[in-house]
Amino acid sequence: MNTYEKFAAVYDAIMDDSLYNQWTDFSLRHFPKDKKKLLELACGTGIQSLRFAQAGLKVTGFDLSQEMLNIADERAQTAGVDISFVQGNMLDLSSVGTFDYVTCYSDSICYMQDEVEVGDVFEQVYQHLKSGGTFIFDVHSTYQTDEVFPGYSYHENAEDFAMVWDTYEDEAPHSVVHELTFFIQDEDGRFTRYDEVHEERTYELLTYDILLEQAGFKKVQVYADFEDEAPTETSKRWFFVCEK
Known part of the structure; x- marks a missing residue:
């Protein structure tokens, strides 16, 4: 978690x-x-x-x-x-x-x-x-994790943030890993990068x-x-x- x-x-x-x-x-x-x-x-x-x-x-x-x-x-x-x-x-x-x-x-x-x-x-x-x-x-x-998610990629661009969301098959049966990279604009106008990994299994x-x-x-x-x-x-x- x-x-x-x-x-x-x-x-x-x-x-x-x-x-x-x-x-x-x-x-x-x-x-x-x-x-x-x-x-x-x-x-x-x-x-x-x-x-x-x-x-x-x-x-x-x-x-x-x-x-x-x-x-x-x-x-x-x-x-x-x-x-x-x-x-x-x-x-x-x-x-x-x-x-x-x-x-x-x-x-x-x-x-x-x-x-x-x-x-x-x-x-x-x-x-x-x-x-x-x-x-x-x-x-x-299981259809979602096994057939739909692997290779899924989602990109979002907005005025104050941008993100890339990629999903891959994980080792356990019916499991995936979501790798998220996003850029959030600070008060001074600069963008800071953040990375997160979300693991899901059904x-x-x-x-x-x-x-x-x-x-x-x-x-x-x-x-x-x-x-x-x-x-x-x-x-x-x-x-x-x-x-x-």
Whole structure:
């Protein structure tokens, strides 16, 4: 795991803003309608937290990066929305209470080092969900990591920053490495270079099913690519809707 460091400064600029609407719509379709209290894991800079709060939910945002949370808190204050933001590692949710819903989007589960950590996250979520609560998360499909990502390259140029994002196949099955180089303009007009490496790994659908069952989840439904349809061989993003 990493803290995103300077990446927090340009994170919003390189994210596809339309994804937040899709995550919001998918969540609201699958949340029971009579509950309000939501924990958003890996909330980043708070855009999704704000969407959930504006939809009427009582939101707690949780993230490893304090830099991200500082931006998130400022965003919520500017919007006049009451959201609690907590810094921590989702391998240990002891600093938060219990919730009706827990979400973990933007393939954040794929940042866990191995399936043991993935299982530990599922167990933590189960412990902090109320009875009848719903846990929704998304991950990269094996098709995405094995066929789509290797050789992927993304370049972004803006007035005050530029970046290069290259993705390569990693050694472990269904894993990739994202190498990011970006240049951020300082107050004096000069550009400073920053480099980051992000490692992601996913697993077969059966592995996720087993880990969720071991954590205690008995009812799990799997969808793909923001739609209420079962995954296909070429689905890029898997969605899991788990009920406690």
